[in-house]
Amino acid sequence: xxxxxxxxxxxxxxxxxxxxxxxxxxxxxxxxxxxxxxxxxxxxxxxxxxxxxxxxxxxxxxxxxxxxxxxxxxxxxxxxxxxxxxxxxxxxxxxxxxxxxxxxxxxxxxxxxxxxxxxxxxxxxxxxxxxxxxxxxxxxxxxxxxxxxxxxxxxxxxxxxxxxxxxxxxxxxxxxxxxxxxxxxxxxxxxxxxxxxxxxxxxxxxxxxxxxxxxxxxxxxxxxxxxxxxxxxxxxxxxxxxxxxxxxxxxxxxxxxxxxxxxxxxxxxxxxxxxxxxxxxxxxxxxxxxxxxxxxxxxxxxxxxxxxxxxxxxxxxxxxxxxxxxxxxxxxxx
Amino acid sequence: xxxxxxxxxxxxxxxxxxxxxxxxxxxxxxxxxxxxxxxxxxxxxxxxxxxxxxxxxxxxxxxxxxxxxxxxxxxxxxxxxxxxxxxxxxxxxxxxxxxxxxxxxxxxxxxxxxxxxxxxxxxxxxxxxxxxxxxxxxxxxxxxxxxxxxxxxxxxxxxxxxxxxxxxxxxxxxxxxxxxxxxxxxxxxxxxxxxxxxxxxxxxxxxxxxxxxxxxxxxxxxxxxxxxxxxxxxxxxxxxxxxxxxxxxxxxxxxxxxxxxxxxxxxxxxxxxxxxxxxxxxxxxxxxxxxxxxxxxxxxxxxxxxxxxxxxxxxxxxxxxxxxxxxxxxxxxxxxxxxxxxxxxxxxxxxxxxxxxxxxxxxxxx
Numbered sequence: 001x002x003x004x005x006x007x008x009x010x011x012x013x014x015x016x017x018x019x020x021x022x023x024x025x026x027x028x029x030x031x032x033x034x035x036x037x038x039x040x041x042x043x044x045x046x047x048x049x050x051x052x053x054x055x056x057x058x059x060x061x062x063x064x065x066x067x068x069x070x071x072x073x074x075x076x077x078x079x080x081x082x083x084x085x086x087x088x089x090x091x092x093x094x095x096x097x098x099x100x101x102x103x104x105x106x107x108x109x110x111x112x113x114x115x116x117x118x119x120x121x122x123x124x125x126x127x128x129x130x131x132x133x134x135x136x137x138x139x140x141x142x143x144x145x146x147x148x149x150x151x152x153x154x155x156x157x158x159x160x161x162x163x164x165x166x167x168x169x170x171x172x173x174x175x176x177x178x179x180x181x182x183x184x185x186x187x188x189x190x191x192x193x194x195x196x197x198x199x200x201x202x203x204x205x206x207x208x209x210x211x212x213x214x215x216x217x218x219x220x221x222x223x224x225x226x227x228x229x230x231x232x233x234x235x236x237x238x239x240x241x242x243x244x245x246x247x248x249x250x251x252x253x254x255x256x257x258x259x260x261x262x263x264x265x266x267x268x269x270x271x272x273x274x275x276x277x278x279x280x281x282x283x284x285x286x287x288x289x290x291x292x293x294x295x296x297x298x299x300x301x302x303x304x305x306x307x308x309x310x311x312x313x314x315x316x317x318x319x320x321x322x323x324x325x326x327x328x329x330x331x332x333x334x
Numbered sequence: 335x336x337x338x339x340x341x342x343x344x345x346x347x348x349x350x351x352x353x354x355x356x357x358x359x360x361x362x363x364x365x366x367x368x369x370x371x372x373x374x375x376x377x378x379x380x381x382x383x384x385x386x387x388x389x390x391x392x393x394x395x396x397x398x399x400x401x402x403x404x405x406x407x408x409x410x411x412x413x414x415x416x417x418x419x420x421x422x423x424x425x426x427x428x429x430x431x432x433x434x435x436x437x438x439x440x441x442x443x444x445x446x447x448x449x450x451x452x453x454x455x456x457x458x459x460x461x462x463x464x465x466x467x468x469x470x471x472x473x474x475x476x477x478x479x480x481x482x483x484x485x486x487x488x489x490x491x492x493x494x495x496x497x498x499x500x501x502x503x504x505x506x507x508x509x510x511x512x513x514x515x516x517x518x519x520x521x522x523x524x525x526x527x528x529x530x531x532x533x534x535x536x537x538x539x540x541x542x543x544x545x546x547x548x549x550x551x552x553x554x555x556x557x558x559x560x561x562x563x564x565x566x567x568x569x570x571x572x573x574x575x576x577x578x579x580x581x582x583x584x585x586x587x588x589x590x591x592x593x594x595x596x597x598x599x600x601x602x603x604x605x606x607x608x609x610x611x612x613x614x615x616x617x618x619x620x621x622x623x624x625x626x627x628x629x630x631x632x633x634x635x636x637x638x639x640x641x642x643x644x645x646x647x648x649x650x651x652x653x654x655x656x657x658x659x660x661x662x663x664x665x666x667x668x669x670x671x672x673x674x675x676x677x678x679x680x681x682x683x684x685x686x687x688x689x690x691x692x693x694x695x696x697x698x699x700x
Contacts, residue, residue: 044458047459048458048459048462048463049462049463049466050462145341145343146343149365149681152365153365215456215457215458216456216528218456219682226681227349227350295458296458296459297457297459297522298456298457298526298528299452299455299456299457299523299526299528299529299532300455300456300457300528300532300682301528301531301532302531302532302680302682302683303365303680303681303682304680305531305532
């Protein structure tokens with residue numbers, strides 16, 4: 001249906017349909033974010049010997065996040081006097097919009113996908129880079145020293161880690177011969193790329209955690225040092241936007257990892273009767289759980305160690321991965 | 335050439351990692367600290383001045399509020415000073431109870447340090463694990479004294495209450511449990527590569543510097559000087575127990591961490607022996623006069639608190655109240671080296687170094 005719409009001449013009807021579809025996706029994503037936050041709190045609670053949310057919405061705190069969001073919505077919207085007002089208002093939007101945009105390129109199953117870009121992977125990487133601008137802008141516009149430090153750290157970190165992140169997927173691109181995410185998944189029918197390029201997978205996983213600003217790479221918002229980092233002056237729904245960005249990226253990054261390395265909706269051998277979307281959800285949840293698990297276990301790196309790790313360890317390993325992948329392709333995949 | 339400027343950053347008094355109302359004004363270049371000026375006194379309550387108008391027994395609750403993480407040692411130091419002046423003989427059972435609660439307090443205090451230090455470094459879970467064990471200890475102390483933090487348990491001449499029935503057995507069972515948990519902490523944290531990177535070589539000072547700055551406790555023992563008053567100037571019953579004084583000589587935050595973790599083990603050893611030797615029955619409070627009036631003169635005693643040497647000086651005119659009372663508060667002395675350590679460090683290291691010193695603001699400010 002979407003293809004028919006794309007090829008037919010534009011009109012108001014089309015705009016309405018696309019808007020509706022977009023709103024649908026937004027709702028799905030927001031629903032995910034609501035329950036991802038709950039899941040994170042529950043899983044962390046389980047790891048840390050505490051119950052987690054268990055009051056609002058029954059025993060499992062099912063409505064806790066909804067209540068939190070409602071609270072944030074009705075909070076007073078404060079903007080510091082000394083802040084750069086237009087930039088201060090623009091920053092959360094600029095950080096959030098790309099987080100949502102990248103989702104358009106991700107195929108969730110062989111039917112459920114919003115666009116089939118031939119350069120899907122490149123699109124994801126390029127668009128997600130814009131968020132850094134939003135974060136840096138927030139850090140600068142708040143006119144607060146802590147947020148400035150947080151913004152600086154985040155810019156340095158996200159730029160540094162984007163490089164190994166991009167290079168680590170080169171192996172995958174070589175195997176599949178395409179930047180199209182659907183074709184990358186199709187290429188993993190027999191064996192997932194995480195087995196063909198384990199080095200790339202590890203580098204990608206580490207860099208993606210760094211890209212998401214999560215423990216042990218949560219320096220931009222290091223609570224014990226910078227109080228809250230770049231969003232220290234934000235409150236109410238503007239603050240919620242930053243949190244939303246983080247969790248939408250978690251969603252996007254986990255989905256991308258699933259697509260690139262875990263074989264997307266391809267089933268595990270002999271279990272093909274289970275539909276693809278469920279396989280996708282399973283693998284995806286595994287990645288999300290892994291990230292929460294890491295958060296429950298690891299301390300935080302120091303800023304200089306973080307940079308050293310990106311440039312001196314991850315980058316060479318990612319480069320080595322290209323070479324190894326080429327050899328693997330030449331020897332086994334001919 | 336880009337023109338760069340130094341920035342003045344005010345950390346605290348409301349900051350998640352200053353462990354209370356401690357403020358430090360930093361001059362930073364990028365993230366490098368050029369100058370650090372600590373500002374203290376936000377929690378100053380004038381304990382020493384207040385004490386001049388209080389009877390000796392009335393001073394004890396005030397000491398609870400100095401080092402509120404290990405109030406038992408504070409209780410002890412004031413009682414010990416008065417007892418020294420008046421030459422009071424303490425019943426054996428009372429002395430054992432004192433040692434038990436002090437060592438339990440030491441373990442609890444080090445557990446809080448362990449948890450919050452890891453929290454500062456960015457790991458969330460160890461904090462909650464450490465607090466589970468601390469909760470058990472606080473429970474024991476609550477049972478014996480009726481309070482969870484401000485115990486007000488010791489009296490001049492002994493302790494206020496005898497141990498409730500079954501208390502000693504509970505403490506005995508706690509020791510192996512705590513050892514097991516401690517092994518778990520080592521599994522989770524001690525070998526962690528990120529943690530090692532954060533603490534190794536950070537906040538180094540030499541033996542001489544440590545002595546010059548009059549550091550004590552783990553802050554001194556991390557430079558390789560095995561100085562512990564429980565061993566070197568035994569007070570109470572400490573000469574009856576066999577335990578080691580752990581010392582590590584790298585002088586950095588890593589040595590301080592190892593030192594405190596080893597001290598928990600040593601304290602457990604002492605608790606184990608004290609429980610074994612615990613007298614079946616006996617008095618817990620010596621016969622002391624209703625109104626305590628130490629003879630004219632002065633006394634200074636010092637003991638080993640979890641944070642270092644805590645001392646108490648009393649000048650008496652032979653009245654109900656002391657003429658002058660002074661506490662040597664280890665946190666205050668240990669903190670003095672901070673500005674020196676911070677110069678040239680990264681902001682992240684500020685937290686590692688400050689946390690490594692292990693201060694309690696109630697004690698720093700008095």
